[in-house]
Amino acid sequence: MSTYDVAVIGSGPGGYVAAIRCAQLGMKTVLIEKYASLGGTCLNVGCIPSKALLDSSHHYYDAISHFEEHGIEIPGEVKLNLQKMIERKQSVVNQTVDGINFLMKKNKIDVLQGVASFKDATHINIDKAEGEAETIDAKNTIIATGSKPSTLPFIKIDKERIITSTEALKLKEVPKHLLVIGGGVIGLELGQVYRRLGAEVSVVEYMDRIIPTMDAALSKELTKSLKKQGVKFFVSHKVGAVERQGDEVIIKAEDKKGNSVEFKGDYCLVSVGRRPYTEGLNADAAGVKVDDRGMIEVNENLQTSVKNIYAIGDVVKGPMLAHKASEEGTFAAEVIAGQKPHINYNLIPGVVYTWPEVAAVGKTEEQLKEEGVKYKEGKFPMRALGRSRASGDIDGMVKILSHAETDEVLGVHMIGARVADLIAEAVTAMEFRASAEDISRMSHAHPTYAEAVKEAALDATDNRPIHM
Template sequence: MSAENTREPDHICDVVVIGAGPGGYSAAFRAADLGARTILVDRWPVLGGVCLNVGCIPSKALLHTAFIIDAARGLAEHGVAFANPEIDLKKLAAHKDSVVKKLTNGLAAMAKARKVITLQGTGTFSDPHHLIVTSEDNRETIVRFDKAIIAAGSEAMTLPFLPSDPRIVDSTGALELRQIPKTMLVIGGGIIGLEMATVYSTLGARIDIVEALDGLMLGADRDLVAVWQKINARRFDHVMMQTKVVSANAEPDGIHVRFEGSNAPEKAVVYDLVLVAVGRKPNGNAIAAQNAGVTVTERGFIAVDKQMRTNVNHIFAIGDIAGEPMLAHKAVHEGHVAAENAAGKMSFFDARQIPSVAYADPEIAWAGVTETEAQRQGIAFRKAVFPWAASGRAIANGRDEGFTKLLFDAETQRIIGGGIVGIDAGNLISEICLAIEMGADAIDIGKTIHPHPTLSESVGMAAEVFEGVCTDLPPQKRR
């Protein structure tokens, strides 16, 4: 124990995990399953971290409600008309909170069943084998550990020139559903901002988007995003690319925002609500990692090897803090790897693909190498596209705007990537994920019998398009 620690530790464990988000609790549970005495530390009073409490899960609960509302409105074209919905924000927020509570209660029960000790507070290292957990009332608990897994996650980035006002929120504030604004500005054209824009638009807000770069959802291929933009044009009054916010003033009638850039309005625009969704930054500099000898970059990332080890052999890092992409499902798999290595096993994080999904409507999902990346990296590839306009199920659903795209290595003809835009794309992408990991080629995918009529058929049919044997499209030139 360092000289700074003048008392004996309150807890001694084999593995301490800092952060109880999806990666953190998965690491802690895996370590416990392998027989390690495990302590899980988080600032939240319940497990699940940002993702479960104020991120992935509550946003999807609201997006599902928004999807149902929009679908009901669309049924008028099918001859079934409903009255306009009456929105009870308190009940809607209560539903969202009940979803979160059900999951957090489940996690607490699983932690108890595994005898994982949970400590609430902010964890900071005092030396390579001690962690100080500071509670909200400044009580300190000292943990002596053999191995540590850092899963401290990330936090929303802010724009320091914006005033402090309840009408200016980040994604956490937006999820509180304090009001349905008449006008709303979303600063940032990434997935988080556009998902919340979808919810608020369906509830009745008119939306403006401002993005400093030249496109929305820049991680996805432009052809996928183009379909989403066409379908969602009705939601937005202005989509201002290559434009940024330069000032904002909080006035009684709203937030007065000024812009500059290619598509900037000449005068200030007044909004009832402003959502700041300009990205997230890792929390590597918030845990005093230097006291343990762990190297942290200026941006807050911690470098790791394929075993998720930091530069300190017995300390691991996973999730947002260990590098892009900042996705919960990546963190979970990294957490398993870290826990297994902490338990003395030989495990490696060696994924061929990490899927991404924008849970807007229509959904956009992609996995493996994107077409944009392949072109930029000079990868020789061939692509095949199956339009949902030829899908019986998509037409029956009244949602045939989407398509499924597969990318194959030009030489081996093995699948290297794929993208889907359309309803339920987030579920459909899983088959492409598995195909990439298994090294499947077009014949493997195309000759796999898919159920009819389903949207999943589009994956098999895209592979048939690649082979030139698809009978659900006009005659193709056979390869």
């Protein structure tokens, strides 16, 4: 029987990062993955492939919609080759997965393929695809089994016309009318992909606005921008049934007044969130507590109810984000090594990779009001920037919320070009407890999108933006 200092179950951004950090800290480490491909949901059917399609569809959309205004004339008709676009997406996935394989070898991490289940707190059974079984001894275990797409109890996902994000990444045709249930990150990103490629897209959302967990100002701006691109929104609609009739899908819903509404399309993307995936772990055998939603209970050190077993990522509380899982993977590894690492969950940024992009960190305005915190607000529109006008990306704004008395930055909310990258400036500033004035006095290169952050900070400091 092989013995390890640490066994990591699941090879997503939480698991593989945890394994690498454990190996760096001198621990003999094994990574266990049920699928043949490493990388989990994020690399295989989530973050990476969706961004590849977003980028490809963006190029296509620009070619048919914006090239002419830039003085670029293409003789003949611009044609879409969806198969080639999907193939490129898969090649990006393959390259990324190959990179994880390389990192496992580089860090001398053993990789075992199979379904892991606890025999007890220090022994793990691994059922391999070819029918073989193996048991290993692990002094410590990190559970990083991730999540699966959620659905509604009355919806039958057939993976053909009624689909999840996994199937939406490999469609063989552009839908004529894509119905999207859920106005969160996944639904909006994939909805925009197919809208750019020519599909009619209707988003049906239960809450009164899209991206409801983010600041209301971002929701308002994104709705306005996506509507200009042709996406239709039906908020405050409660879905009651989803039926397939041949190649047609029918959604039956109620609007906020209680009126019955029907939506018809040829595909329906169900994107109502994700759920922890802990099935088959046999957690009870190890004494690990799992709630009725599949979520694993952990303490401030990410330890489960069993002190030598840790859990990270989508199977524990908090936002289901790849970078949050990676931070927790590093954290758990360092705790096992006897170090005292740090995670500030308030400063885990959230991003929506539509165009314009949406990014945020810290408290929303709604949260500050609810908590009774006195604050100042600074805003600056992207359209006032020379860089935005040069690129044609004038939609969006930056909003900074700072404490009314101390001026400490409490939240930063952005929508615009490249804000997925720009939010790192806000995270850095807030980690060092910067004030809005601190940011306003930093030099920002001109012309850049980042100047909007400086201008919003100036507005928050004493209402003195230069370019507005």
